[in-house]
Amino acid sequence: MPRAVDDRLAPGGAVHRALEEVLVGCDRAARVRTDPVELVHRYADRPLEAELVALLASSVAFGNVKALRAKLADALARLGDSPSAIADDELEAHRRLRGWVHRVYTGGDLAAMLVGARRVQRAEGSLGAAFGRALREAGELREALARWAAAIRAAGGLDRREGRGARHLLPDPRGQSGCKRLLLMLRWMVRGPDGVDLGLWRDHVDAGALLVPVDVHILQLAKNLGLTRRAGASFRTTLEITEALRRFDARDPTRFDFALCHMGMAQRCPSRRDAARCEGCAVKPVCRHWSGARAR
Numbered sequence: 001m002p003r004a005v006d007d008r009l010a011p012g013g014a015v016h017r018a019l020e021e022v023l024v025g026c027d028r029a030a031r032v033r034t035d036p037v038e039l040v041h042r043y044a045d046r047p048l049e050a051e052l053v054a055l056l057a058s059s060v061a062f063g064n065v066k067a068l069r070a071k072l073a074d075a076l077a078r079l080g081d082s083p084s085a086i087a088d089d090e091l092e093a094h095r096r097l098r099g100w101v102h103r104v105y106t107g108g109d110l111a112a113m114l115v116g117a118r119r120v121q122r123a124e125g126s127l128g129a130a131f132g133r134a135l136r137e138a139g140e141l142r143e144a145l146a147r148w149a150a151a152i153r154a155a156g157g158l159d160r161r162e163g164r165g166a167r168h169l170l171p172d173p174r175g176q177s178g179c180k181r182l183l184l185m186l187r188w189m190v191r192g193p194d195g196v197d198l199g200l201w202r203d204h205v206d207a208g209a210l211l212v213p214v215d216v217h218i219l220q221l222a223k224n225l226g227l228t229r230r231a232g233a234s235f236r237t238t239l240e241i242t243e244a245l246r247r248f249d250a251r252d253p254t255r256f257d258f259a260l261c262h263m264g265m266a267q268r269c270p271s272r273r274d275a276a277r278c279e280g281c282a283v284k285p286v287c288r289h290w291s292g293a294r295a296r
């Protein structure tokens, strides 16, 4: 029997209204300038380049965002004006990225993924077309992502490489992971264009099918708002948070993600009552630490 939704979490309820306030209060242009997606925007007028850059940028998107952006900028400078042209030449792609390192990822891992993505792009017309086909055939997003990622891994030899970086760069979404980085790339490419997300795959995938990329900020805020009680960012947590947000906007459940994530970063949410840190938080009236509401 479906669980009853408490009034706070109903469409038009207090949590929904608070999230709309977060959207209104977000200076998206300023926030985009600090976000990895800004690097993708630089290629927006060339969709084939943009989708390759989106894959690179999202795949290494964890840790300190400033350090991450610097590493990405370095990788893109090495690849020059046309990453797709470099990716057509496997040896050249590996040569250009040799010595590049970000956390567990090496330039060789990145080159293998880029070459694989380019081969899939050439075979199917675009990565978006390849994903759209996978989605039609699989009938659901997680399995489609798994098939799409596997095709890229195989085409570029990423699955034949040793090391943690090669295993983690383009993970199999059939595992327990919430797949934050792949879902982030999908949000960038499918939603919009709205100044944040680019909408370049909107003809291939419906925004209503997207799942929320759950990072540490989204998980913490989701728990504080009662969207989930789960502790970790597993795939089940991703589904649960998305289901809650779908009640507010079934056609575009991830539209709150960017503003909410950046609010979480700016607020440095302490996940407890902290008068100084919680000052000015747009969701304070509905936060369980202040409203007395229990997580569902």
Ligand code: SF4
Binding pocket: 221, 224, 267, 268, 269, 270, 271, 272, 273, 274, 277, 278, 281, 282, 283, 284, 287, 288, 289, 290
């Ligand atoms: S009110 Fe404080 S604890 Fe609650 S979500 Fe905002 S920053 Fe986090």
